[in-house]
Amino acid sequence: MIKKIITTIFIFSALVLTFSCGKKETTIGEKTFDVSKNYTICINSSVEGSEFDSMRKGFVMGLRDLGLVEDINVTYHYANAEGNESYASQIADAFKEKNPNLFVTIGNTSTKATSEKYNDIPIVFLGVANAERLGYCDANGKPTSNMTGVADSHLFEEHLDFIIKNYTDVKRIGIIYTKDSELAQFDIDYLKFFSTGLGIDIYTVSITKAEDIEKALDNIMPKVDAITLLQDYIVDDNLNVVMDRAKKENKVVFGSTSTHKNAGAEVAIIRDYTLVGEEGAKLAKQILVDGKKASELNVKQVNFKVN
Numbered sequence: 001m002i003k004k005i006i007t008t009i010f011i012f013s014a015l016v017l018t019f020s021c022g023k024k025e026t027t028i029g030e031k032t033f034d035v036s037k038n039y040t041i042c043i044n045s046s047v048e049g050s051e052f053d054s055m056r057k058g059f060v061m062g063l064r065d066l067g068l069v070e071d072i073n074v075t076y077h078y079a080n081a082e083g084n085e086s087y088a089s090q091i092a093d094a095f096k097e098k099n100p101n102l103f104v105t106i107g108n109t110s111t112k113a114t115s116e117k118y119n120d121i122p123i124v125f126l127g128v129a130n131a132e133r134l135g136y137c138d139a140n141g142k143p144t145s146n147m148t149g150v151a152d153s154h155l156f157e158e159h160l161d162f163i164i165k166n167y168t169d170v171k172r173i174g175i176i177y178t179k180d181s182e183l184a185q186f187d188i189d190y191l192k193f194f195s196t197g198l199g200i201d202i203y204t205v206s207i208t209k210a211e212d213i214e215k216a217l218d219n220i221m222p223k224v225d226a227i228t229l230l231q232d233y234i235v236d237d238n239l240n241v242v243m244d245r246a247k248k249e250n251k252v253v254f255g256s257t258s259t260h261k262n263a264g265a266e267v268a269i270i271r272d273y274t275l276v277g278e279e280g281a282k283l284a285k286q287i288l289v290d291g292k293k294a295s296e297l298n299v300k301q302v303n304f305k306v307n
Helices: 002-014 050-065 085-096 108-115 156-166 182-195 210-223 239-248 258-263 273-288
Strands: 015-020 023-028 031-034 039-045 074-080 102-106 123-129 147-152 172-178 201-207 226-228 252-257 266-271
Touching: 039 050, 039 085, 039 108, 050 074, 050 102, 050 123, 050 273, 074 085, 085 108, 102 108, 102 273, 108 123, 108 147, 123 182, 123 273, 147 273, 156 182, 156 252, 156 266, 172 182, 172 210, 182 201, 201 210, 210 239, 239 252, 239 258, 252 258, 258 266
Parallel strands: 039 074, 039 102, 102 123, 123 147, 172 201, 172 226, 226 252, 252 266
Antiparallel strands: 015 023, 023 031
């Protein structure tokens, strides 16, 4: 009985509700949170994968640091589209029933599907490749609709400069990518553009499923001096296959994320996608709490960490 009373007192001390000028607050430990309103945020992710998960977790942690915490003053609904635009569209439809205050979309597929359906509910996108090219903002980052976010930065000038300075014998670079990945295709376009005039040729081969990787390696390995890894959820989930083959054939592998580096790839600049989520959280807070319109907040670019 005494233990029960002590536990009750502890809980009461940890969670105190106060009312001041109509403002409702909750104190937990040493922190006080405004619970005058509970915000509903629906997160539509293009796929599940290490970098996409990093963006989502960075967003949730970023909002927590800004005073918006799950189960206190924020309710989250999350789903992933498994890389399928039709699924992403169905998720956007289903989320409307949750009466969200904000949509968060992760990656190109979910952002496209959600933005085509809604303009009355603000959207914050994370990790979209080439937001300007897709018409989401102008060259200065000004949004063209009720949507803003954090664009994926293309780092291929730095990537190629790293190769030229440190691997002078690499003249032919191979890329394996998922056929229907818009993000991978944008990256390839940028890489080809920046490699023009540098004496480096880019070879590509597409896959549709994990089982295609071995055959893709058979196709491309004889043609290249090295492999470059893009942000590609199928390839990233099977990095051991690529790394083992490259090691066997004594060919270097280049990457751009912490996942790639941890697998043994050479990385010039690390794309830390947690930072993308954290920056997106700042935009979300301005929309939800400060009353800003998404169209008033410029699309951001993240300064990724130098290796």
